[in-house]
Amino acid sequence: MLRILLETEAQVYAASIPQEKPLDDPTTAFGPELLDRLSDAAGGRNVGMDGFWDLDRAMRQIADEIRSEYVLAFRPENLTHDGTFRRVSVRLTRPPGVRQVSVSCRPGYYDSFE
Numbered sequence: 001m002l003r004i005l006l007e008t009e010a011q012v013y014a015a016s017i018p019q020e021k022p023l024d025d026p027t028t029a030f031g032p033e034l035l036d037r038l039s040d041a042a043g044g045r046n047v048g049m050d051g052f053w054d055l056d057r058a059m060r061q062i063a064d065e066i067r068s069e070y071v072l073a074f075r076p077e078n079l080t081h082d083g084t085f086r087r088v089s090v091r092l093t094r095p096p097g098v099r100q101v102s103v104s105c106r107p108g109y110y111d112s113f114e
């Protein structure tokens with residue numbers, strides 16, 4: 001699943017509710033952690049909720065993040081199309097007077113064969 005998410009251009013957001021007794025259902029015991037890994041790989045984020053009553057807040061938070069994001073593009077120096085994984089790093093210098101800025105990005109991408 002991680003490889004598929006790294007190969008696609010889709011951005012994935014999730015909302016998860018932690019289980020009170022994780023061992024009661026082994027199929028969902030690591031759900032929030034798995035959603036963190038999958039959404040991070042796809043350039044999105046997993047928003048934790050306290051319970052189903054918190055769904056509205058989580059959806060508003062995701063919608064606000066999507067509406068306020070910028071998309072950056074680049075051209076790699078290595079133009080060899082060999083199907084290897086290429087790491088990406090984004091650094092941000094916060095402008096003066098700006099209180100809070102966050103950066104999220106994919107860890108990299110697989111260069112496709114042409």
